[in-house]
Amino acid sequence: MDLVHVMSLLGGVALFLFGMSAMGDGLKNLAGNKMETYLWKLSSTPGKAFLLGILVTAVIQSSSATSVMAVSFVNAGMMGFSQSVCVVLGANIGTTMTSWLLSLSGANNSAVGSLFSTEVLFSALIIVGVCMRLIGRKHTRKEIGMVLVGLGTLLLAMNMISTSVDPLTEDPGFQSILLRFDHNPALSMLAGVLVAAVVQSCSAGVGILQAVSLTCGITYNACLPMILGMNIGASVPVLFSMIGSSKNGKRSALTYLYSNLIGMVIICALYYPLNAAFRFSFMALPANTMAIGIPILNTAMRIVIAGVLLPCHKLLEKLILLTVRYDPAENADEEEIDNLSDKLLNDPLIALEGSRAAVEKMASLAHANVLRAMALIRHFDRAEYLLVGEKESLVDRYEDKVGNYVVKIGKNALTEEQQAQVSCLLSAIGDFERLSDHAVNLSETALEMHEKKIEFSGDAKHEIHLLLEAVTEILEMAARAFIDGDVSEAMEIDPLEEVIDEMCKRFRANHIARLQDSDCTILMGFIFNDLLTNLERVSDHCSNIAFSVLHNYNVDAEEHGYAEQTSATPAFQRGTEHYREKYLGRVARPGTHEELPEGSESFF
Secondary structure, eight states: OOHHHHHHHHHHHHHHHHHHHHHHHHHHHHHTTHHHHHHHHSOSSHHHHHHHHHHHHHHHTOHHHHHHHHHHHHHTTSSOHHHHHHHHHHHHHHTTHHHHHHGGGGGGGSTTTTTSOHHHHHHHHHHHHHHHHHHOOSHHHHHHHHHHHHHHHHHHHHHHHHHHTGGGGGOHHHHHHHHHHHHOHHHHHHHHHHHHHHHTOHHHHHHHHHHHHHHSOOBHHHHHHHHHHHHHHTHHHHHHTTTTOOHHHHHHHHHHHHHHHHHHHHHHHHHHHHHHHHOOGGGGSBGGGSTTHHHHHHHHHHHHHHHHHTTTHHHHHHHHHHHSOOOGGGGGGGHHHHTOOGGGGGSHHHHHHHHHHHHHHHHHHHHHHHHHHHHHHHSOOHHHHHHHHHHHHHHHHHHHHHHHHHHHHHTSOOOHHHHHHHHHHHHHHHHHHHHHHHHHHHHHHHHHHHHTTOOOOHHHHHHHHHHHHHHHHHHHHHHHHHHHTOHHHHHTHHHHHHHHHHHHHHHHHHHHHHHHTTSSOHHHHHHHHHHHHHHHHHHHHHHHHHHHHHHHHOTTOOHHHHHHHHHTSHHHHHHHHHHHHHTGGGOOOTTTOTTOOTTGGGGO
């Protein structure tokens, strides 16, 4: 092969990968979020999860992408590990759809080859797809156009790959390599592993194999172990998804690798003894003798593997649990919601006690998550960043399960005091969930600061430090007030919330002045404003939590009336003055950086 043919080969592979990506993205955009929604909502039984894995992968054209998606849902707690095992098994069959689509390129061997040849197909698909993409006004038509462009590009890429390797058919060296593949399954399997690991997709690897087979004399005997190797090589991106995952997320990622490793053993244990006994002569034929030969081989192997593993999925789970061992402490954070039983609803007193314990746990989780996110602003740590998202998902599950449970309690005949407790819990649940949402917002801002290497001016750093200190204090007060039912602590929250609002207002004005003086950039201004907005809203939710605590002890309290009354009391005024002196009294004059707390510069 000369340089022209090598470049054509590499260009064909690049176009092939682009076509797969474009077609998959177009299909996913057509479905919106439905693919993800179906994946975690419709996998309640092993059979449903298996079928769902097939369907979703057939749409997005990648079993590794489906498996990564399953890992993320398991990691977020939206799908159980057991469900994900069957989804992955189904994904291994769904991914064969790509090879069937690519078998269209063999139509030029048929009676109507001139009409449905590869050249006619990819040209027509790309022309129609581009027209729909450029002219179409509706989102749906544009995405259908992208799917057609992707499919046409796949066929174009196969044609390029086949043409580029055509000179190899007369190369004795290349023929000897193919002969080695025929007689050395281990070498063929290794080649498959390397190809799929490089292109990060088994579908892409099989597609490249189909393209090469159209020109070269590679036999089915060589294709079989090569496809098995590609299954294993495609595990690379899924294994990368283990980084930063929970233990269940790691188990789900290993499911993809283990199922393909075991599948390799199953096929080898079945095929090679049977072939030695019965001599399957058709396996020695070149793969280009039949356009759908490789798709049939690929699909048949995967169906056999799934047929063996699906009934034994519990054994596969046990094997994975031996690798990533179960720790009883894993589910400690969910113990409170696991204890909420519908059997207790007939006794509102006990049910309310259980709900109260669950909401207190939720309070602790949300409180810790906001503190974790604020720490990222001072010093970014990627593991902690990932943990913020994981804990936010856990808080969301608390909101869903505890909220629904408390609503069920409220449908009973309750005393006035119990009804007040129900109102307090429902109000607090919403506020704790929103606190955790703002933790995620803060963590995203911290990530942006880290990736873009944002460095604030000395005055801005000092102001952020003071605000973080004030918000930390109000968070601690809100958590103690709710968990301990401390009315006096709750009464201290609103004065501090008032001062935090004043701090945010003043700091925004200061930052605008810095922007005008070119001490900070516009990008810094956006990030600074995002920080202030989220921290201010955290304090607002702490104020709401304080009111829910007070409302629990005064069922006649009205939120707006309460705010008006308390803001006029001497105690509120004294508290406000105290916090103004504590925080606003330490704000440095512009450009002086005075009263900067020792060590606070190291926070940024």
